[in-house]
Amino acid sequence: MADKRMPRADLTTGAILFVLSVAIVYGAWTMDRLEARQIHPLSAPGLMPGLLGLALVVSSLLLIAKAVRGLIPARDGAATAARADTLDDANPGAIFRAASAFALCLFYALGLVGRMPFWLATFLFVTAFVAFFEWEPGAALARRAGRLAWAFLLGLATAAVVSYGFSELFLVRLP
Amino acid sequence: MQGLQLFFDALWALLSWQTLFNTAWAVLLGIVVGALPGLTATMGVALLTTLTYKMAPDQAILTLICMYVGAIYGGSRTAILLNIPGTPASAASTLDGFPLAKAGRAGEAMGIATTSSAIGTVIGTLALAAVAPLLATVALDFHSYEFFWLALFGVIISGQLTTTSAPLKGYIAGILGLLVAMIGMEGIHAHFRFTFGVSQLSGGIGLIPAMVGAFGFAEVLNVIYSKRVEIARGTVDRIVPRFVDIWRYKVTALRSGVIGTFIGVIPGVGEDIGAWASYAAARRASKTPEEFGKGSIDGLTAAETGDNAVVPGSLIPTLTLGVPGSAPAAVLLAALFIHGVRPGPMIMIEQPAFVYSIVAMLFFATLGILVFGLALTRPLLYVLRIPRERLMPIVFVLCVIGPFALSQRMFDVWVMLFFGIVGFLLRRMDYPMAPLVLGIILGDLMDKNLRRGLTLSDGDLSPFFTRPISLVFCLLVAATILFSIEPVRNGARVLGRRAWSIGHSSRMR
Numbered sequence: 083m084a085d086k087r088m089p090r091a092d093l094t095t096g097a098i099l100f101v102l103s104v105a106i107v108y109g110a111w112t113m114d115r116l117e118a119r120q121i122h123p124l125s126a127p128g129l130m131p132g133l134l135g136l137a138l139v140v141s142s143l144l145l146i147a148k149a150v151r152g153l154i155p156a157r158d159g160a161a162t163a164a165r166a167d168t169l170d171d172a173n174p175g176a177i178f179r180a181a182s183a184f185a186l187c188l189f190y191a192l193g194l195v196g197r198m199p200f201w202l203a204t205f206l207f208v209t210a211f212v213a214f215f216e217w218e219p220g221a222a223l224a225r226r227a228g229r230l231a232w233a234f235l236l237g238l239a240t241a242a243v244v245s246y247g248f249s250e251l252f253l254v255r256l257p
Numbered sequence: 258m259q260g261l262q263l264f265f266d267a268l269w270a271l272l273s274w275q276t277l278f279n280t281a282w283a284v285l286l287g288i289v290v291g292a293l294p295g296l297t298a299t300m301g302v303a304l305l306t307t308l309t310y311k312m313a314p315d316q317a318i319l320t321l322i323c324m325y326v327g328a329i330y331g332g333s334r335t336a337i338l339l340n341i342p343g344t345p346a347s348a349a350s351t352l353d354g355f356p357l358a359k360a361g362r363a364g365e366a367m368g369i370a371t372t373s374s375a376i377g378t379v380i381g382t383l384a385l386a387a388v389a390p391l392l393a394t395v396a397l398d399f400h401s402y403e404f405f406w407l408a409l410f411g412v413i414i415s416g417q418l419t420t421t422s423a424p425l426k427g428y429i430a431g432i433l434g435l436l437v438a439m440i441g442m443e444g445i446h447a448h449f450r451f452t453f454g455v456s457q458l459s460g461g462i463g464l465i466p467a468m469v470g471a472f473g474f475a476e477v478l479n480v481i482y483s484k485r486v487e488i489a490r491g492t493v494d495r496i497v498p499r500f501v502d503i504w505r506y507k508v509t510a511l512r513s514g515v516i517g518t519f520i521g522v523i524p525g526v527g528e529d530i531g532a533w534a535s536y537a538a539a540r541r542a543s544k545t546p547e548e549f550g551k552g553s554i555d556g557l558t559a560a561e562t563g564d565n566a567v568v569p570g571s572l573i574p575t576l577t578l579g580v581p582g583s584a585p586a587a588v589l590l591a592a593l594f595i596h597g598v599r600p601g602p603m604i605m606i607e608q609p610a611f612v613y614s615i616v617a618m619l620f621f622a623t624l625g626i627l628v629f630g631l632a633l634t635r636p637l638l639y640v641l642r643i644p645r646e647r648l649m650p651i652v653f654v655l656c657v658i659g660p661f662a663l664s665q666r667m668f669d670v671w672v673m674l675f676f677g678i679v680g681f682l683l684r685r686m687d688y689p690m691a692p693l694v695l696g697i698i699l700g701d702l703m704d705k706n707l708r709r710g711l712t713l714s715d716g717d718l719s720p721f722f723t724r725p726i727s728l729v730f731c732l733l734v735a736a737t738i739l740f741s742i743e744p745v746r747n748g749a750r751v752l753g754r755r756a757w758s759i760g761h762s763s764r765m766r
Binding site: 088091092095099106109113114116119121122123124125126127128129130131133134135137138141142144145148176177179180182183184186187188190191192195196204207208211212215216232236240244248252253254255256257 | 307308310311312423425426428429432433435436439443445446448450451474477478481482483644646647649650651653654655657658661662665667670671673674677678681686687700703704707708709711712715716
């Protein structure tokens, strides 16, 4: 069975890009042409966005066409998608890992930073990230305790080094 | 002679304990960044830019160049020891580096990679010193028409050459980058475009937050998403290569250095293409091509010389045209602006010594990779064993600090997050990042010069096609797009073969 995930992803992306490009062309067309300022009509601000929008319309349609070709099974029984690119190593475990990392990063950047001292936010984030990804549910208690201790120490060290280094040595203002 | 004088002046001006100290830590950090799979040269330069805001401009640029050179070289460690390129630039080095390591010659391979990288950087640096002033002089003849085509050519060729699948995805990435550059106040009539009443968008999308997102946060997600890398444990043999081994492959090194430099000059193409092109050329020229891929020193020399020669090569258009030759050079370009340097055709008139300062900085960076590459092989093996789960949260912390530190507003952190998510999704679907970045940089140049050109010619399109340099760029753009269409490419190949056979048979008669 040929992998059809990439053509499907391309079809979805193509459709999104098509809608986006049409919106851009519309936005460029309706953009103020500054006639009141008597500028040269060909120096209107919407010219380049309009041209780029048109280029994206064409590209998205080509992408959709390519994706549709990839989804239609060939006459000899093998799918054309077989020669198409495939989304590699996409499995539930990988998606769960990426989604968890994404959630942790988002929580740090939007939820913690700015609401508490930077060092504390960084300590909590690094400790939680390392503890989450290195946690072994079936492992012995001592091993799990060791992992937690590692996470705690790394969080503490990162918070201290980054906060001190950036604000005192490199004179960078922290959030 | 004046160039040589300027180079020695720059070298003398830079020579200080502070320079040596900054070179040492930045090169070492660069090697570590390059060696760790998932951390790329672009990410390293983008994150390090954060640390350089308050540094003196010459020291700031020195550290960024050292990071760039160090990271491109550092990728060879992982390629040789783990069969995984530390950075995309080292992908070609895995082909012969890993078989050499498996054969118990890891030390020899790392030594050859080190000297080849140094030779590549030197060749590229010499070309930078020789070509940059000439190119800057030629660029003085560039008007709006030429700059428009140059920007378009940069995005198109980058989209064509950096994609791993169909060029269409490269073009789409480039168009998206150009569209991002359209956000905010445009540079001719000060009109706000696509800001939707959000005041933070009026200044446009910052390049550093976008780059840190696309190359930093996206890479954090990518690394966590990908399979775990098992670190090889093995012994390391002799590291310092024999002079006779280096001398034996002098032609390969020279050829690869020239190819790498040339690839570097092409806008937005980058080190990986430089390495592959050099590797392919070495294989074609070799008397023993069958050894390539099985542990050929010739192949490893070509790949490592080629990718490192791209670094100085990519700085040639960056400095003289304001058009970056690679993704890390794009970040470097943004950093140059932050530190008050204005790259472009006027650089040899306004700051003629600056190009030679860059040459001197590359000289220091080359010394750095030679010293650390040969002396710190064993300690660097321990760095490779750091689990990615411990490294990635630290990288993300730096991703948050960098954009915020530039403008002191959380909006740039949100921009970073947005580009991280978009970058991750696009990368999973085989869209290259280099054209996107190049588009963001070149969007303003392309927009202003198209409209300015049309205003100057009063709407007449002919100067875009009839001026000599414009015509050359126009033909290059057309040829690049046409050759990315498969039937056209196949047709041209058939025609070429037919023409060759007709010519060949007429000569035989």
